[in-house]
Amino acid sequence: MKIKICVVGLGYVGLPLAIEFDRHFPVIGFDVSETRINQLKEDRDSSGEVGEEPLKDSTILFTADPERIKEASFVVICVPTPIDKTKRPNLSFLESASELVGKNLSPDSVVVYESTVYPGCTEEVCVPILEKFSGLRCGEGFKVGYSPERINPGDKEHTIDKITKVIAGMDPDSLETIDFVYSKITKIHPAPTIKTAEAAKVIENIQRDLNIALMNELAVIFNKMGVKTKDVLAAAGTKWNFHKYHPGLVGGHCIGVDPYYLTHKAVELGYHPEVILAGRKINDNMHKHVVELVIKELNNSEKVLKHSKVALLGLTFKENVKDCRNSKAKCLINELKSYGVEVFGCDPLLGRETVENVFGVRYKEMNELEGMDGLVVVSPHQEFGDLDWNQIKKRNENASFVMDLKGFLDSEKIKALGLEYCSI
Numbered sequence: 462m463k464i465k466i467c468v469v470g471l472g473y474v475g476l477p478l479a480i481e482f483d484r485h486f487p488v489i490g491f492d493v494s495e496t497r498i499n500q501l502k503e504d505r506d507s508s509g510e511v512g513e514e515p516l517k518d519s520t521i522l523f524t525a526d527p528e529r530i531k532e533a534s535f536v537v538i539c540v541p542t543p544i545d546k547t548k549r550p551n552l553s554f555l556e557s558a559s560e561l562v563g564k565n566l567s568p569d570s571v572v573v574y575e576s577t578v579y580p581g582c583t584e585e586v587c588v589p590i591l592e593k594f595s596g597l598r599c600g601e602g603f604k605v606g607y608s609p610e611r612i613n614p615g616d617k618e619h620t621i622d623k624i625t626k627v628i629a630g631m632d633p634d635s636l637e638t639i640d641f642v643y644s645k646i647t648k649i650h651p652a653p654t655i656k657t658a659e660a661a662k663v664i665e666n667i668q669r670d671l672n673i674a675l676m677n678e679l680a681v682i683f684n685k686m687g688v689k690t691k692d693v694l695a696a697a698g699t700k701w702n703f704h705k706y707h708p709g710l711v712g713g714h715c716i717g718v719d720p721y722y723l724t725h726k727a728v729e730l731g732y733h734p735e736v737i738l739a740g741r742k743i744n745d746n747m748h749k750h751v752v753e754l755v756i757k758e759l760n761n762s763e764k765v766l767k768h769s770k771v772a773l774l775g776l777t778f779k780e781n782v783k784d785c786r787n788s789k790a791k792c793l794i795n796e797l798k799s800y801g802v803e804v805f806g807c808d809p810l811l812g813r814e815t816v817e818n819v820f821g822v823r824y825k826e827m828n829e830l831e832g833m834d835g836l837v838v839v840s841p842h843q844e845f846g847d848l849d850w851n852q853i854k855k856r857n858e859n860a861s862f863v864m865d866l867k868g869f870l871d872s873e874k875i876k877a878l879g880l881e882y883c884s885i
Contacts, residue, residue, distance in 0.1 A: 467533035474610040475539035481646040490521045530565035539575045563594030573606040579726035580660040604635035607655045609662030615782040629658035666719040672706040674740035680708035710789035711744040712778035748792040762861035767801035775840030776808040833857040841869030
């Protein structure tokens with residue numbers, strides 16, 4: 462079977478996928494951003510998901526020219542599917558990508574979507590757009606499929622070639638082609654329908670979201686009891702069937718977003734999903750609990766809240782990634798500012814310009830942090846592992862506490878410096 466692939470959207474999902482396909486097929490890598498294309502042509506990936514060597518070794522044709530899509534017989538669309546301010550699905554990227562592909566779709570092509578959507582979206586929203594702008598009928602002039610992305614940013618263990626990929630086609634013929642392509646790069650699990658595959662994707666993250674919500678609720682309760690959540694989980698975790706999750710801020714563009722896609726569709730069908738939305742409410746408000754703990758520490762050390770100085774270390778949505786989309790650090794910042802606290806940001810993966818423009822706080826290198834009243838480690842990048850806390854304490858004599866949201870630091874070392882160590 463002769464296949465030429467075009468991957469549309471070269472972000473943290475599309476680029477690793479294109480690299481893997483390139484080992485077996487001719488590949489066109491398309492992105493609307495000429496800046497992104499130019500970076501990739503220079504073997505640079507600003508997302509940090511793909512190193513310089515794989516880019517140098519690839520033969521991918523990187524382009525911002527949509528007409529090159531016509532050369533492909535197999536098109537994979539990997540674009541963001543965020544939510545808007547009202548927490549409703551924002552399908553604008555998906556719709557514009559479908560329009561662009563439709564305008565440049567060659568007859569008899571297969572179009573596979575990898576973007577996270579609600580069940581039914583591919584066939585109800587995307588297919589009509591492809592038909593409108595291609596002038597072709599789905600099932601006759603082209604076919605569609607779905608294979609949900611399973612990229613975990615910053616995870617170098619569960620890469621595409623080491624995981625199982627769910628695939629689905631609109632009919633047996635399209636599934637056969639999709640199977641042929643994807644089975645070249647990893648193990649596959651064929652789903653019986655496209656809706657099934659779409660549903661599988663959203664519940665993967667809903668399950669995690671709900672389990673983290675339970676841990677967050679427990680953390681709030683245990684804090685009121687004066688019990689350390691970490692100790693409780695360590696004890697409970699000795700039972701063979703205890704599921705190990707931990708409390709924390711839930712940001713990013715997967716766990717904190719995907720549940721709203723399914724709940725949106727459920728409401729359309731006349732069902733109000735109570736459990737899923739309850740979990741979302743808890744996780745969306747967890748930053749308020751963290752701020753309460755910060756305020757409590759400042760009060761305990763008799764600091765005046767107004768103009769107290771607090772530094773947040775690590776502002777990306779998770780450790781060791783450069784992505785700050787939907788980072789809960791922004792919620793922490795806004796909540797602290799509402800109490801009159803002066804907030805500073807330190808993140809070696811983002812740098813001064815991003816921190817100041819995106820998060821609206823003054824940027825500080827670690828060796829620039831002076832006169833802080835408290836420090837909060839939000840996203841514990843590996844760069845923070847080598848910090849000299851003796852020097853940090855000397856430059857921040859008034860600091861009374863270090864809050865370590867993910868239990869990254871050596872608590873005894875922090876306490877030995879006369880600092881209060883706290884976590885959630």
